[in-house]
Amino acid sequence: MISRGHLSYPAYLQLATLKLAKGRTPEELGLRRWKITDHSAVLGHGEDVYRAAAERLHTWQVHAHAKVRARRRGNLVRLHFGPTTSSCLIIREEQTPTRTVMVYGTLPAHVESGEEAFIISLAPDGTVTGRVIAFSRHAWWLAKLLGPVARAMQRWANRRYVAGMRPGNFP
Template sequence: MRITTTDDDETWFTLADGADRSTVEATVRAALVAQRDRLDRVEIDIVSDDDWPVAVLDAVRAAEARLSALRSRGISLTLDPRRDADFGLALTLAPFSIGCSGYDDGGGGPVWSVNDTGTSATFRLTAAEASAVRRAVHGGGGDTERLIPVATYHLGRRDLSYDVVGGTAPSDERWRPPDGWRAHERTVRLGDGADLWEDASRAVLSWGVKTRSGFAVDPPPEPGQVVRAGERFWLVARLGPLRVREPVQVVEVVTTGRRAALAYGTLEGHPVSGEEAFIVSRSDDGTVSLTLRSLTRAGSGRWRALFPLVLLLQRRYRRRYLRALTLGAR
């Protein structure tokens, strides 16, 4: 699974591994509150993997009485989140149930799902809802960094697909590529001056070469935010009606008074295997240049047979990369 969206303002989120119990409970409840206005029903199993906490036993008894009154032999109770009493039950029990889901029956389908006493949770949030959830979790003392897009979660489970990590040597002026790789290096002059240096170095450290060449970055960086080594992204290329999603990891970031660079490597599932670096440098006379370096081998699986086509596309995009900051910086 890569990422699921229903429109430009909704994204599936989940909880990263290792979230502490207080963060889980705060996030599950905050997401339910944030989405309440668009939920038509919540279905919750009145069963827990562990003993119910003492603090929620009254709610458990109330839910079991509702099931008994319905003469239901099942374990699932349907609640109306527009009713305060029902919403209160869902809010109290959701972090501890073996399974519960919130539905938007107006076409959105399930938008909130919590299973296995909160250890598996996904929420389809708008940008405003995600912000509200983070505020609530922070206010409750939870770790807001644990709420991440599903895309990021699955990227974290992929390994780098090559072994010469750092092979593009973005901090070095002279490059000696490792043996056994298709190595490419090209430098173009962007211009001169302090303003150009600031603009170009900021752009190269925030995926500007990629985005100005037709790629989208998922998750998108915040305005003004620069990437950090170890971060993982999907780079999304549009080829006519198709979208190709490329999983990558930032392997090195360079920030000095004369050099700004981003190097990223391929993760499992990428169309090729290898590393690419975008390097902005400033010489003694103030000249600002962009250098592109790459190491490439065929990808695995279905991509291996498509390697000749991938190389053609790679050459096309390289031409765009070399123009990206020239056009964008002026």
């Protein structure tokens, strides 16, 4: 069984993405040397939109929209993008009537080292917002070599993840 101790980043940073989402700064969290990506967008309005967006996240349609194939077994997820396969461990999942969250951390076989959080929220006025926030460092030699290209791909994927939360967007 894989545990949180197997993550490819320090234990003190676990769930730091959720703290960033609540307004803590990278400096406060010890993330000065990590790259932060944060993308959010309004997905629509109302409980039906919220439920549909949460369903898209739970069924990996969000990832499919970014051309990432996800295979889950328990809390272990293998992500396939192009020629790469990366492993993650889901370390937090929660769903309330107004918020859905999934956070996964990278395992040593991932092209990056870090954590990514997917957050869907329903505001009191009915606005539904999708957000992906991450901190990472390149772990794979090719990602390190092609740093700016790898970082641009990560930003592209995060925008696609959020767009994939929007009901009506299909892979």
